[in-house]
Amino acid sequence: MKDSGAHVLLNYLPVGSENAAKFYAECALNAGIGFINNMPVFIASSPEWGTRFEKEGIPIIGDDIKSQLGATIVHRVLTNLFKARGVKLERTYQLNTGGNTDFLNMLNRSRVISKRESKTESVQSQLVERRLEKENIHIGPSDWVAWQKDNKIGFIRMEGRLFGDVPMNLELRLSVEDSPNSGGVVIDAIRCCRLALERGKGGILYSPSAYFMKHPPRQYTDDKAFRLTEDFIQGKRDD
Numbered sequence: 746m747k748d749s750g751a752h753v754l755l756n757y758l759p760v761g762s763e764n765a766a767k768f769y770a771e772c773a774l775n776a777g778i779g780f781i782n783n784m785p786v787f788i789a790s791s792p793e794w795g796t797r798f799e800k801e802g803i804p805i806i807g808d809d810i811k812s813q814l815g816a817t818i819v820h821r822v823l824t825n826l827f828k829a830r831g832v833k834l835e836r837t838y839q840l841n842t843g844g845n846t847d848f849l850n851m852l853n854r855s856r857v858i859s860k861r862e863s864k865t866e867s868v869q870s871q872l873v874e875r876r877l878e879k880e881n882i883h884i885g886p887s888d889w890v891a892w893q894k895d896n897k898i899g900f901i902r903m904e905g906r907l908f909g910d911v912p913m914n915l916e917l918r919l920s921v922e923d924s925p926n927s928g929g930v931v932i933d934a935i936r937c938c939r940l941a942l943e944r945g946k947g948g949i950l951y952s953p954s955a956y957f958m959k960h961p962p963r964q965y966t967d968d969k970a971f972r973l974t975e976d977f978i979q980g981k982r983d984d
């Protein structure tokens with residue numbers, strides 16, 4: 746890594762690669778290069794690793810990248826729409842199917858625990874005043890359908906109550922090409938990491954993590970995370 750002259754290391758390992766992800770985080774620390782953790786092994790959002798990157802003066806953004814327009818961002822925005830319109834959200838699910846290697850890998854139940862946690866918390870975090878009971882929220886990769894190949898389909902259902910306790914529900918089907926969907930987002934994350942390197946700023950970059958990642962160390966609404974990230978880019982915020 747040192748020989749390559751790289752400034753930033755991107756981690757895109759398969760879901761559940763706990764040891765390998767930590768191994769590469771260690772490599773970034775040793776090589777003194779920035780680290781962007783795009784998958785759901787909790788590194789930036791773990792106090793232990795955050796402190797280590799802080800001490801070594803190396804910037805880190807994580808964990809688990811959001812796609813440009815994927816099920817997570819749609820679900821978060823709709824959750825905030827319910828809140829803004831005073832609709833009481835009572836139950837919700839987000840079921841995702843796909844036919845690529847990532848979905849095949851996620852058939853392994855033990856590997857998928859952190860992915861579920863990351864995706865569920867990404868929506869729960871938007872319900873600060875009224876988090877849903879565990880049994881009323883179900884979010885995660887649901888099945889591998891070989892012929893879908895790289896086409897990911899997300900099904901979202903949200904059930905709520907309007908004024909006068911009147912029930913309503915919303916159903917949505919999202920279809921996207923999965924692999925390139927996080928590419929543009931990660932390029933912006935690389936730019937933020939490079940800014941931190943140029944400014945000699947190490948440790949967790951809280952604003953870009955909140956804007957680009959599903960499971961950041963600090964969660965905000967997407968509007969707020971966007972504003973904080975703009976402030977970071979303009980040098981009005983350290984992290």
Ligand SMILES: NC(=O)c1ccc[n+]([C@@H]2O[C@H](COP(=O)([O-])OP(=O)(O)OC[C@H]3O[C@@H](n4cnc5c(N)ncnc54)[C@H](O)[C@@H]3O)[C@@H](O)[C@H]2O)c1
Pocket residue numbers: 757758759760761762765783784785809810811812845846847850923924925926927
């Ligand atoms: N839209 C997206 O692309 C997106 C969005 C959010 C999160 N992610 C996460 O990014 C990760 C990668 O997704 P993917 O679809 O590219 O998966 P993938 O299975 O297609 O690719 C994983 C790659 O990691 C390599 N690999 C496995 N073990 C390794 C090791 N020990 N050292 C070096 N390389 C190793 C494999 O050879 C493979 O090329 C997943 O954890 C996924 O959940 C992707």
